[in-house]
Amino acid sequence: MLKPFRFRQRAPGRRDVVIEIMYCGVCHSDIHEGWDYGEGRFPMVPGHEIIGRVRVTGSGVTRLRSGDIAGVGPMVGCDRTCDRCQRGMESYCANVVWTYNDTFPNGTPTYGGYASHIVVNEAFAFPISPNLPLERVAPLLCAGITTYSPLKWWKVGKGTNVGILGMGGLGHLAITFAASMGAKVTVLSGSKRKEADARQRGAAHFIVTSDRSRMKRLEESLDLILNVTPAPPDLERFLPLLRIDGTFIQIGEPPADAELPLEELAARKHVTGSIVGGLAETQEMLDYCARRRIFADVELIAPAQINDAWKRVLNRKARYRYVIDMSRR
Numbered sequence: 001m002l003k004p005f006r007f008r009q010r011a012p013g014r015r016d017v018v019i020e021i022m023y024c025g026v027c028h029s030d031i032h033e034g035w036d037y038g039e040g041r042f043p044m045v046p047g048h049e050i051i052g053r054v055r056v057t058g059s060g061v062t063r064l065r066s067g068d069i070a071g072v073g074p075m076v077g078c079d080r081t082c083d084r085c086q087r088g089m090e091s092y093c094a095n096v097v098w099t100y101n102d103t104f105p106n107g108t109p110t111y112g113g114y115a116s117h118i119v120v121n122e123a124f125a126f127p128i129s130p131n132l133p134l135e136r137v138a139p140l141l142c143a144g145i146t147t148y149s150p151l152k153w154w155k156v157g158k159g160t161n162v163g164i165l166g167m168g169g170l171g172h173l174a175i176t177f178a179a180s181m182g183a184k185v186t187v188l189s190g191s192k193r194k195e196a197d198a199r200q201r202g203a204a205h206f207i208v209t210s211d212r213s214r215m216k217r218l219e220e221s222l223d224l225i226l227n228v229t230p231a232p233p234d235l236e237r238f239l240p241l242l243r244i245d246g247t248f249i250q251i252g253e254p255p256a257d258a259e260l261p262l263e264e265l266a267a268r269k270h271v272t273g274s275i276v277g278g279l280a281e282t283q284e285m286l287d288y289c290a291r292r293r294i295f296a297d298v299e300l301i302a303p304a305q306i307n308d309a310w311k312r313v314l315n316r317k318a319r320y321r322y323v324i325d326m327s328r329r
């Protein structure tokens with residue numbers, strides 16, 4: 001149960017900006033961290049799909065000016081020096097500081113975007129054009145980069161057969177990205193309810209996973225499967241759909257324990273994971289979306305509706321992302 005909480009943001013430093021938050025997307029991991037993960041630091045302020053207006057800039061800030069629109073995703077810090085950071089893979093940095101439910105190296109807790117303001121180092125704030133539909137841009141900061149990054153890394157392009165397992169907040173963007181990159185997209189879903197939306201976003205095929213004969217016909221046909229469902233993957237069921245050298249990518253929080261069907265892996269199939277994406281890559285994704293007008297489908301809510309929205313996300317009722325409108329405080 002979330003309730004109003006008054007807190008003081010950390011004092012802004014030379015490289016920090018103070019952002020007045022306009023919109024914050026509701027990500028499944030907010031619920032995961034806030035409710036059922038068991039490692040939450042409370043009081044917690046979730047939210048890492050943030051869009052707002054820059055109100056204050058530190059003396060050393062160069063990328064943003066007061067009045068600019070800026071976005072903040074799941075990261076607000078990292079060491080910037082390790083091999084992963086130097087290769088632009090900041091979300092894999094051992095010293096990454098997450099936007100909420102985390103602490104800076106000096107022990108200051110991080111508070112996320114279900115709030116009126118956030119103070120953030122400018123390196124973790126992305127300039128956003130004010131001409132875009134900003135409430136639909138907010139979910140790109142996590143759901144967008146989380147799906148864009150693996151599709152790019154595994155070189156999805158013309159002729160790639162991509163399976164998207166799960167048609168929700170991440171899935172609906174993953175379909176659009178993969179289709180826009182030239183892939184043939186097959187959506188694997190628990191029910192037919194979202195078929196029209198999936199096709200509208202560019203899916204060539206839509207398969208209900210309980211349909212055994214269609215699942216059978218799909219065997220040995222996919223190059224990549226992106227699992228964007230929050231549930232642990234049934235690898236016994238999905239690895240047979242991959243071609244030789246095909247890759248199954250688990251997105252986000254890995255499940256506690258999943259059985260690896262080794263006989264499937266023997267055909268040079270891969271099971272791997274992906275977490276968010278780097279800073280430069282996030283900017284690249286935002287530019288890509290602005291150019292191609294790729295946005296999330298959202299339902300705006302007032303802050304007071306947040307508990308209900310969380311329940312609806314858990315019941316798979318979101319179409320496809322709830323976004324908190326902070327002007328309705």
Ligand SMILES: [Zn+2]
Nearest residue numbers: 027029142143
């Ligand atoms: Zn997220």
Ligand SMILES: [Zn+2]
Nearest residue numbers: 079082085093
């Ligand atoms: Zn690092």
